[in-house]
Amino acid sequence: MFHFLTTLPLSVIYLISVLLILVALSCGYLLGKRLARQREDQQDSSIGSAVAAMLGLLAFMLALTFNMTSERFSERKALLLDEVNAIETTFLRSDFLPAAERARVRQLLTEYAEVRSTDPTRRSMVETFEAMARSEEIHGALWQLLGSSQDSDAVNAIHVRAFYESLNEVIDLHSKRVQVGLIYQIPGAIWAALYAISALAVFGLGVQLGINARGSAPVAISLALAFALVILLIADLDRAGEGLLVVNQEPMRDLAERMTNQQQ
Numbered sequence: 001m002f003h004f005l006t007t008l009p010l011s012v013i014y015l016i017s018v019l020l021i022l023v024a025l026s027c028g029y030l031l032g033k034r035l036a037r038q039r040e041d042q043q044d045s046s047i048g049s050a051v052a053a054m055l056g057l058l059a060f061m062l063a064l065t066f067n068m069t070s071e072r073f074s075e076r077k078a079l080l081l082d083e084v085n086a087i088e089t090t091f092l093r094s095d096f097l098p099a100a101e102r103a104r105v106r107q108l109l110t111e112y113a114e115v116r117s118t119d120p121t122r123r124s125m126v127e128t129f130e131a132m133a134r135s136e137e138i139h140g141a142l143w144q145l146l147g148s149s150q151d152s153d154a155v156n157a158i159h160v161r162a163f164y165e166s167l168n169e170v171i172d173l174h175s176k177r178v179q180v181g182l183i184y185q186i187p188g189a190i191w192a193a194l195y196a197i198s199a200l201a202v203f204g205l206g207v208q209l210g211i212n213a214r215g216s217a218p219v220a221i222s223l224a225l226a227f228a229l230v231i232l233l234i235a236d237l238d239r240a241g242e243g244l245l246v247v248n249q250e251p252m253r254d255l256a257e258r259m260t261n262q263q264q
Contacts, residue, residue, distance in 0.1 A: 010243050013235045017228035020195060021202050025223065028203035032210020051208050054201040061194050062230055065186055069237035075180055076240060076247045083173040084251045087113055090166040091259055096159030101145045106263055108145075112138045112170075113256035117249050120181075120241030128241060132178065139171050181240035198227060 008016075087109060094105040115131050115138075146164060202223070236243035 010232060010235055010239065014228055014232045017195075017198075017231045018224050020199055021224040021227050022221070024199040024203040025206040028206020028208075029210040030206075032207040032212075034210075035207070036211045048208060051201070051204040054197070054204050058197050058201040061197050062234070065190060065194055065234050066230075066237070068186060069234050072180060072184060073237050073245065073247070076177070079173060079177050079180060080247055080249070081251060083116070083170065083177065084113075084255050086166060086169040086173055088255055088259075090163065090170055091262075093159075093163040093166050096163050097145075105142060105145055106259065108138050108141055110256060110259040110263065113252055113259060117252035117256050120246055120249075128182075135174055139174070142167055186234070186238050194231070198231070202227070 091106060091109045094102050094109070097105060112135060115134050118131065120128065146160070146167060205223075233245075236245045240246065
């Protein structure tokens, strides 16, 4: 139902966050001033406690979602390094194969590393899916070469098994990176709850400011920008191929360069 919240561009998410918080704060402030005029001689001390509770709940939601995204960001970095090691191990174990298959395997693995070393922020979604499709094509080609090498009597079965294990790990890590990077994201329902709690908490704060006849436009704008910035940071961490907080692909690029040099 709320899936569209996970597909909006980061700039749109930031704009929505700022506008939502400004509107909620303004509405709360206007309501607070109206209530203050109606009950000039009455002070409701429970408003401050309610606002503090809502802000505490908002802080909990922000911490929860930030923790979810930061853990997944760390997992994406770990999976990248694991994949680099697995590809390099497979490249080295290609020495166990016959000469004809060995050259082709190394060529395919080098192309595979180059395909996966591209900065995701510089690719469109179409290019991303094309790279994924090419990666899977290379998996199939490597698997066929492994099958043909098993038919050769000159190949030691133990060596073929060692190459098979590392190749299988490369394929498994591809699936994990796709799942963690493109599919596992903050559910839309959590985004909706985060926005709802943010609006209610800021609305309550606006009511309190209105009742106390205090408040200024610069403070309101600063508050909106601060809350929206935190939400933007969470959204940025949640996206594998968009924004400023992306996993550095330098280890994969270095591997592709080393593999290319070894074939020259």
